[in-house]
Amino acid sequence: MKLIQGKYENTIIIQKSKFIGQAFRVNSIEEIEDILAKTRKKYYDATHNCYAYRLGNQIQKMSDDGEPSKTAGAPILDVLIKQDIENILVIVTRYFGGILLGAGGLVRAYSQATTAALEHAKFFHLEQQTQFRLTISYSAYQTLLKMMTYIIIEETSFMTDIIIQGHTKNELYHQIKEDAYKYKLGDIKLTKLGVFPIEIPFDI
Numbered sequence: 150m151k152l153i154q155g156k157y158e159n160t161i162i163i164q165k166s167k168f169i170g171q172a173f174r175v176n177s178i179e180e181i182e183d184i185l186a187k188t189r190k191k192y193y194d195a196t197h198n199c200y201a202y203r204l205g206n207q208i209q210k211m212s213d214d215g216e217p218s219k220t221a222g223a224p225i226l227d228v229l230i231k232q233d234i235e236n237i238l239v240i241v242t243r244y245f246g247g248i249l250l251g252a253g254g255l256v257r258a259y260s261q262a263t264t265a266a267l268e269h270a271k272f273f274h275l276e277q278q279t280q281f282r283l284t285i286s287y288s289a290y291q292t293l294l295k296m297m298t299y300i301i302i303e304e305t306s307f308m309t310d311i312i313i314q315g316h317t318k319n320e321l322y323h324q325i326k327e328d329a330y331k332y333k334l335g336d337i338k339l340t341k342l343g344v345f346p347i348e349i350p351f352d353i
Contacts, residue, residue, distance in 0.1 A: 150206070151234045151272045152348060159265040163258045165246025169195075170266030173238045175202065181238050188240050196245040199259060201226035202238040216243075220255035228263040234272075239263050273348040279322040280342040283313045289334035296332050297325065301347075316347050 157172045171188070175181050181202055189198055199221035201211035209229075211222025225239050241262045250258055280303075285293060290311050299321045306312040317325070322341065329337045 151232065151274060151351070152236055153234065153267070153270045153272060154348070157266055157268075157270045159262075159268055161262055161265050162246075163261070164248040164250055164254070166248070166250070166258070167244040167246065168258060168262035168265075169242040169244075170262040171240045171242075172263075172266040172270060173240075175204070175236055175238045178204070178208075184238060185240065188242065192242045195242045197221065197243045198240060199225065199243070200238060200240040201229060203229050203235050205235055216255060216259075217252055220252050221259045224256045224260040225263045228260055228267075232267070234267075239266060241266075272351045274351060275346040276349045277319065277344055278316045278347040278349075279319050279344050280316045280347075281314070281322065281325070282340045282342060283315070283325065284310050284338040285313070285329075286310055286335055289329075289337075292332050292334060297328055300325065314342075316345075319344060 153172060153174050155174060158170065160167060160169045162168070169192070173184055175184070181204075185198075185200065192198060197214045197216055199212055199214045199216060201209070201222050203209045203226070209226060211226045213219070213221040213223075221241065221243075225241060229237055229239065241259050287310070293313075300315050300317045302313055302315040304314040325339055326337070328334075329339075
């Protein structure tokens, strides 16, 4: 299962028709309805505003918005399913260019517009990881950054000491204290905040 973050957009021209593909990370039906309403208002003069969405792997919906049945919403949804992307809304806005594409041409066009919208997307997956808070001295900070590359730092506060909030793989959490001793980082204070689903980039 893959997720995107934020919004991605791309425009392609096929047989003089303009297809504006937009991909949004979404988490609720209410959010989807709000984005659809804003898109319809923005592209009020478009020929069609077709879309498909997936919330988890249980809820999904598509709309041809006036295109022939199963030539727009279905190919958009098919791309999302084949790429295993969830919590996503893709809207493809079409401005008709005067040349009829036929059913097969429409299916290919909406598939291509969806793929184009996702072309530069960064994908993530959810992984259960351990979140922690770590307090260390200023003198130990650079050594930690250099040697503990398995921790992901979310937030750093520079107080009397340095307070780091981050996360790491569950099986590596115990290694923090071991490495603090190994690399002579001095007295540290390590607090486990819990195990939570963390969005991890696919290239890590």
